[in-house]
Amino acid sequence: MPEMLxxxxxxxxxxxxxxxxxxMAEAGQLPAIKxxxxxxxxxxxxxxxxxxxxxxxxxxxxGVPTAFPEGVSLRDDLAALLPLPCVQLIQDLFAExxxxxxxxxxxxxxxxxxxxxxxxxxxxxxxxxxxIRTCVASWQALGATPELEARLLPTSLGxxxxxxxxxIGNELKxxxxxxxxxxxxxxxxxxxxxxxxxxxxxxxxxxxxHIHEVYxxxxxxxxRLVHTVQRIADVIAHIANERRTLMEKLAAIAxxxx
Numbered sequence: 001m002p003e004m005l006x007x008x009x010x011x012x013x014x015x016x017x018x019x020x021x022x023x024m025a026e027a028g029q030l031p032a033i034k035x036x037x038x039x040x041x042x043x044x045x046x047x048x049x050x051x052x053x054x055x056x057x058x059x060x061x062x063g064v065p066t067a068f069p070e071g072v073s074l075r076d077d078l079a080a081l082l083p084l085p086c087v088q089l090i091q092d093l094f095a096e097x098x099x100x101x102x103x104x105x106x107x108x109x110x111x112x113x114x115x116x117x118x119x120x121x122x123x124x125x126x127x128x129x130x131x132i133r134t135c136v137a138s139w140q141a142l143g144a145t146p147e148l149e150a151r152l153l154p155t156s157l158g159x160x161x162x163x164x165x166x167x168i169g170n171e172l173k174x175x176x177x178x179x180x181x182x183x184x185x186x187x188x189x190x191x192x193x194x195x196x197x198x199x200x201x202x203x204x205x206x207x208x209x210h211i212h213e214v215y216x217x218x219x220x221x222x223x224r225l226v227h228t229v230q231r232i233a234d235v236i237a238h239i240a241n242e243r244r245t246l247m248e249k250l251a252a253i254a255x256x257x258x
Contacts, residue, residue: 006038009041025039092117099215101115104177107175109143121157134199135155156200158183158192
């Protein structure tokens with residue numbers, strides 16, 4: 001026989017009042033059994049009900065884990081909190097609409113998603129492990145930038161990017177970075193190309209051959225990107241917060257049924 005949860009247990013789990021629990025049970029909206037005048041809720045069916053609701057809202061969330069790996073908590077791993085296939089589709093769409101490259105990273109600059117619409121210049125660097133680490137270090141610097149307002153900033157490649165902050169609960173857990181944007185004085189002079197190549201440990205001639213493969217964005221488009229990036233980050237944060245809530249409910253079910 002499955003463990004049975006009480007109405008009080010369901011209140012704690014769903015964070016609603018008891019009258020709502022009773023009303024949902026009466027309407028058949030919750031898996032419930034009436035024993036005399038009292039309602040009981042089979043824990044295995046409640047867990048499945050929660051999963052189905054999440055998958056209906058976020059089609060990429062079929063892979064919701066029942067537990068995190070040892071040493072990883074609900075509050076410290078952005079990748080574990082995101083339904084990554086779903087988020088990747090959203091990110092790809094934003095990148096296509098904005099016509100720039102987009103990536104979601106943690107606050108250390110480590111990519112959580114695959115880069116959408118990578119510019120040709122970035123693709124050259126992406127093929128060289130030690131070179132891409134230099135890019136990640138420049139993304140990490142964005143996370144350390146103290147101001148909360150978004151603004152265009154140079155990267156290690158000399159192109160511009162702008163970041164929005166992903167807030168999970170009361171903590172900053174990640175960034176949405178939109179980049180590959182050419183500065184006004186692009187392309188740089190040969191000596192600067194040499195310096196960029198040396199900084200990343202790549203061949204200067206190879207870099208020069210792809211130096212024009214960036215995104216040329218006019219002033220009005222740049223303003224729009226600065227105003228849009230935080231809204232995109234807020235969408236990602238909303239998904240992560242919803243998923244964390246689900247995971248906490250599943251954890252509460254597991255605790256109640258032990």
